[in-house]
Amino acid sequence: MTEPTAIPPREAVVEDGLLQGLSGLAAAVVATPLVLEVPGVERDRALQREVAEQLGDYVVPRLENIGAxxxxxxxxxxxxxxxxxxxxxxxxxxxxxxxxxxxxxxxxxxxxxxxxxxxxxxxxxxxxxxxxxxxxxxxxxxxxxxxxxxxxxxxxxxxxxxxxxxxxxxxxxxxxxxxxxxxxxxxxxxxxxxxxxxxxxxxxxxxxxxxxxxxxxxxxxxxxxxxxxxxxxxxxxxxxxxxxxxxxxxxxxxxxxxxxxxxxxxxxxxxxxxDEAQRRAIVLKTLQGAILHDIEASRRLEGALARQVDAAEQLRKDVESVYVGAHRDLMTAATDGTMLRGEVLARWQDFVGSGEIFRKLERTVGSWRDRLFKRRPTSPDEVEEAALSGLHLMILDRAERAAEEAARAWDGSEPGRVLLDRQRGLDRASRDVRVRAERIAREWREAVFELVAEQGADKKSKARALSLGVNAAGVSLMVVVFAGTAGLTGAEVGIAGGTAAAGQAVLNAVFGDQAVRSLAEQAGRDLSRRLEDLFESEADRYLALLPDPNRLETAQWQLQAAIGAVDKPRGRRSR
Known part of the structure; x- marks a missing residue:
């Protein structure tokens, strides 16, 4: 009966440090994410498969079973x-x-x-x-x-x-x-x-x-x-x-x-x-060549992974730049007077009695302010609805333009184009953006009214606040935010011209200059936060297609560490 092939001790041929290092390198190579279609990625993926298969199918098992x-x-x-x-x-x-x-x-x-x-x-x-x-x-x-x-x-x-x-x-x-x-x-x-x-x-x-x-x-x-x-x-x-x-x-x-x-x-x-010695010589020659090749190939994979990181970072920056810009542009439009046009302007002027009141703005704030309290407007609801509708439409328009801009940015690179092809419809805002934009406008309106109500609970301003009404005060604050006149005080209101002066004058009379500035700042920040959340969720449609940056960073570190771990025991053996 023929005896099985003898199994020599593994330690006589290879150090455990090298075996452990190569096992770690195999795991790191397999875990290397080459998901973006950067130039040359098919070559990189073929190299990854080759190294992973040779380490997993040959190098590591052969080192563990050198006498096979x-x-x-x-x-x-x-x-x-x-x-x-x-x-x-x-x-x-x-x-x-x-x-x-x-x-x-x-x-x-x-x-x-x-x-x-x-x-x-x-x-x-x-x-x-x-x-x-x-x-x-x-x-x-x-x-x-x-x-x-x-x-x-x-x-x-x-x-x-x-x-x-x-x-x-x-x-x-x-x-x-x-x-x-x-x-x-x-x-x-x-x-x-x-x-x-x-x-x-x-x-x-x-x-x-x-x-x-x-x-x-x-x-x-x-x-x-x-x-x-x-x-x-x-x-x-x-x-x-x-x-x-x-x-x-x-x-x-x-x-x-x-x-x-x-x-x-x-x-x-x-x-x-x-001839066991001759067999061993052949095995060790092939093993040494395979190990050297796999280490060198793994270093090339480091470069491939770096290209993935760079591409992902650029695509991320492209999207974030577009949507941060969209948020900034929309907040500018919402607070520079752009909103106070057309229907919003007409309803506001009707509400404050524009003809007589704006003629008196050049003389004194106090005289028409007192008259305004006595001449209670019929209803601020029409101003409110016009303002909400205008804000809603402005959000929709900017969300659609941002989606188009982000798609154009990605279309300028191969990995971006491939992702756009895989996920159709990214060049349009998300399907529920209309509903979310309307909700943002109405929830912001409620937040503004709550601010006014809380401020009106103060004893000093309670009587006048009750006289004016929460809705009227809330609409006035919305107009002040839209006009960007929160920083105006005293006589500056009188020469501010335009529509928002009356709104701020009314609020100043009720709450005082400092309180009005604080209210307008809070209302502006609240609107900014809501819009920021919306645009972040819109950007996430793009960013979700990119590899997780933490995963990429971890993969880079693991691959680099694994290559270093293999080189150390090899260096000791070569000495």
């Missing part, structure tokens, strides 16, 4: 003969072959029965589900125990990395990133194709362990093609990789090539199975 069998992933282009080569290495049919593409729909992992627990336990490729038969489920491999293979080496038949099926291509990339040794299979017809060389270049960049098999090459072309392939490998800094040749021949009914045709490959793999 050598995982040889057989990869290559469509039609290169990978599945036939795997069957021939094992000595029997374990994976499908044929002319239909893609042939390898479910990756097949073949290992000696003594090594079953290494792979069944999920210590190798922990994120990939296992099955005992072919399956069309994504992220699944078929596991086959075969006594004709040797303990210490497992062979995985990966999908074509130029497959017409996107899921197959993604699985091929994931499996190649999890290989201790990549056995790259090509043919005389496909060896110069660009796609496989892109993969080989990436493998070389990671300093991965690679061997190349020139398959399905006729005897008369073998020497020339092999020489050209060797030259191309040298040009791609891969001159030192093992290069094997498998002549073109017909497999038997089991899909197995003649033993002599695959003898070079089989002998070499058998040698690795028998």
């Amino acid at each position: 069998p050598l995982l040889v992933v057989v990869g290559g282009s469509t039609g290169a003969g990978k599945s036939t080569l795997v069957n021939s290495i094992v000595g029997r049919r374990v994976t499908a072959t044929g002319v239909l593409r893609p042939t390898t729909r479910t990756p097949v992992l073949v290992h000696h029965p003594a090594d079953t627990e290494w792979f069944r336990s999920g210590r190798i490729l922990p994120e990939v589900a296992r099955t005992g038969s072919n399956s069309r489920r994504a992220n699944t491999i078929r596991q086959v125990a075969c006594s004709t293979l040797w303990p210490g080496v497992a062979v995985l038949d990966a999908p074509d990395f130029d497959s017409i099926d996107e899921t197959n291509r993604e699985m091929a990339e994931q499996l190649l990133g999890a290989a201790d040794l990549w056995l790259f299979v090509t043919s005389a017809a496909r060896y110069a194709d660009q796609v496989p060389w892109d993969y080989l270049r990436r493998a070389a960049d990671r300093d991965a362990s690679i061997a190349v098999v020139l398959d399905r090459t006729s005897d008369d072309a073998l020497v020339e093609v092999r020489r050209h392939l060797a030259r191309m490998l040298s040009e791609h800094d891969l001159a030192d990789v093992a290069l094997f040749s498998v002549p073109e021949s017909t497999p038997d009914s089991e899909g197995v090539l003649p033993a002599g045709d695959v003898a070079q490959v089989v002998t070499w793999l058998r040698m690795l199975a028998d």
Whole structure:
């Protein structure tokens, strides 16, 4: 009975600090939010997936299980003969072959029965589900125990990395990133194709362990093609990789090539199975290259995350600038006399008896003030309704214009345009803004009336307040706020001209100059707060689409800290 592959102590190969650091780096990479469509984000996301998969599927589990069998992933282009080569290495049919593409729909992992627990336990490729038969489920491999293979080496038949099926291509990339040794299979017809060389270049960049098999090459072309392939490998800094040749021949009914045709490959793999030190050297070379690559790639992800932060901050500023400006503009319009026009002006003049009273404003405030108390206006309700209607319409208009301005600001950048496309209707104010604007106007009116009522409860002004009435005093205060004359005192009221002078004069007579200034300031602040709340909620429709700034800041800190934690134990080992 063959004994299971020996498991050397992990501490003999890797420090716990490095393992913990790489586990933390894997978590930080996965948590990196690349949600905004900034230029180059697809490349950034592909890099993130690559690093996350290699750390999660290979680096961390391999460090935790350094004595696991050598995982040889057989990869290559469509039609290169990978599945036939795997069957021939094992000595029997374990994976499908044929002319239909893609042939390898479910990756097949073949290992000696003594090594079953290494792979069944999920210590190798922990994120990939296992099955005992072919399956069309994504992220699944078929596991086959075969006594004709040797303990210490497992062979995985990966999908074509130029497959017409996107899921197959993604699985091929994931499996190649999890290989201790990549056995790259090509043919005389496909060896110069660009796609496989892109993969080989990436493998070389990671300093991965690679061997190349020139398959399905006729005897008369073998020497020339092999020489050209060797030259191309040298040009791609891969001159030192093992290069094997498998002549073109017909497999038997089991899909197995003649033993002599695959003898070079089989002998070499058998040698690795028998030589633990050589297997260890291959694993450590690939591990070191993968770790260095993942650290460097993680630093590039820092830059990608910084671009996300910058884009989110700019989009946030664009929206906040628009809505802060909308609030400021509306408060200016509400307190600079703009409101006192048209219907509001006509109703107010009717209320105070404009013809006679405004003629007397130039003489003395007192004479017409006393007359005003004796000549009680019929009702302030019409002034009140006109003022509320005007305020309501002004709020609606500014909310609509703000939505358009914010949409134009976002439309000026790619991430903003994508968000606008995803959330249609942002260029219009929210559907309930009409109701909310009306509620703001009426609730503000009630707040103003409450201020006047509270001030009128004072003994000194109670009699005159009762004479004037809360509604009349409240409307007068609203007009004072709209006119922006709260700071005027004494004779200044008389020369203020215009409509609000009468309102302030009446209130001064009832409450006194200082009280009127205080009331107007309070009423103005109350209106400002209500409008600010409205515009903040309108802005939130935009801001809710952006990543949380606290999340971005945390992700930046975690990624930076994780990279630093990996570099420290590496630095100690290098010394």
